[in-house]
Amino acid sequence: MTIRIYNTLTGKKEPLKPIEPNHVKLYVCGITSYDYCHIGHARSSLAFDMIVKYLRYRDYKVTFVRNFTDIDDKIIKRAAEQNTTSSELANRFIDEFYIDMDKLGIDRPDVEPKATEHIPEMVAIISELIEKGMAYQSGNDVYYAVDSFPEYGKLSGRNLEDMQAGARISVNEMKTNPMDFVLWKGSKPGEPKWESPWGDGRPGWHIECSAMSRKYFGKTFDIHGGGKDLIFPHHENEIAQSEGANCCQFVNTWIHHGFVTIRDEKMSKSLNNFLTIRDLLEHYHPEILRFFVFSTQYRNPLDFSETAMQDATAGLERLYSCISNIDAITTNGTAETAPIASAKDHQKLESMKDRFQQAMDNDFNTAQAQSILFDAVKILNRISRELSSAPAVKDIALLRTSRATMKELGAIMGLLKEDAATFLSNQKQKMLSGLDIDEAAIQKYIEERRQARAEKNWSRSDEIRDELLAHNIELKDGADGTSWTVKRS
Secondary structure (H helix, E strand, O other), rough: OEEEEEEHHHHHHHEOOOOEEEEEEEEEOOOEEEOOOEEHHHHHHHHHHHHHHHHOOOOOOOEEEEEOOOOOOHHHHHHOOOOHHHHHHHHHHHHHHHHHHHOOOOOOOOOOEEEHHHHHHHHHHHHHHHOOOOOOEEOOOEEEEEHHOOOOOOOOOOOOOHHHHHOOOOOOOOOOOOOOOOEEEEEOOOOOOOOOOOOEEEEEEHHHHHHHHHHHOOEEEEEEEEEEHHHHHHHHHHHHHHHHHOOOOOOOEEEEEOOEOOOOOOOOOOOOOOHHHHHHHHHOOHHHHHHHHHHOOOOEEEOOOHHHHHHHHHHHHHHHHHHHHHOOOOOOOOOOOOOOOOOOHHHHOOOOHHHHHHHHEOOOOOHHHHOOOOOHHHHHHHHHHHHOOOOOOOHHHHHHHHHHHHHHHHHHHOOHHHOOHHHHHHHHHHHHHHOOOOHHHHHHHHHHHHHHHHHHHHHHHHHHHHHHHHHEEEEEEEEEEEEEEEOOO
């Protein structure tokens, strides 16, 4: 089956057809390094980490480039506030970025260019645009003339005339057209600066990615990615610059992931709902954050809440519990008896990989891919529960093969990489931290309640539930037995 990807440029899913057969060239806009990374950055990094992992799983060669914007108005402002240089501040937060990404288990891209290391490439493109009459100097600044590019707005679907009608020319910019955007900014006293034909200054934000992608991939490449917030103006302006200078299509496929909201509100420092990655990882295992992010297809909005994270915790623990149960099965007394698993069970489990691939081939639908894993868990848990003291050889083989497949597929999303028993034990200890009850006592209560229910002693069963609730422990009865969790505040 061919991988189909939703292309923002065309508004539809299209088959992946790399320019160079079997070699995907992917460029993603990275962070502006002036602060700690938040959950929105996590979603972006995790989404493209997953995409790269899956493409490589499907035997594509992938060259992945993700840049750092290490010169920008925000960086200059923050550096001044902290009485340091822009370079020192930017590099410090690049180091902090790596700390967060390493904790999340995100693989490093093949190339990670910094904007400040590619000034000559930016100057070259700006010069080409000026020569073609598509850019002009105004004072010490250089602007791109949007009127010179008839297709301006084709990525975002915006109409240039409508945008112009609602815009005003800023007095201090001296633009020919209010929608023209800066390619080069003349330096102000105390700001970082580089030499150029138009005087000392620094590049505008948009020209950076056009220059870096051309250096590493040439004039046209396969996939450009980022968040939906970058569609306009950043990616729209990249297209105008690159296609204006190169006279050919810039990118074949544009991938954009959805926004992250906090309890249905846009994440914002002003709303005090701004969550950094390191804040989250103080409370949740990195794989729980991964599970949460991939429980929604990458293009859809992702709403963060404590309830959603608890659901992600329960989901991941269910996958690990299944693996732990299989790990615990010994081969002692294995017999050539009639297997428990039916032909239908075999077919369902043996098709797990194909069904997972079908979900992922459909625009990297990780939510559906997770459901394939849970389908397998239902069958595997039933077989594990029903095994006798002398399990059949065929059942053991099926369980272990399926476990290996689950771990292989989970790894594409960065999941199921831990030892299952250790992960579950650590999770329980974390949950019980600060409570006045331990796991042994909880299990004793659960066993007593099981006996009470077997004897139809419903009042004692209810008493046990209430006694545990007094310790902030909630019980949940399900097909896999009775489980417990810490009550949410």
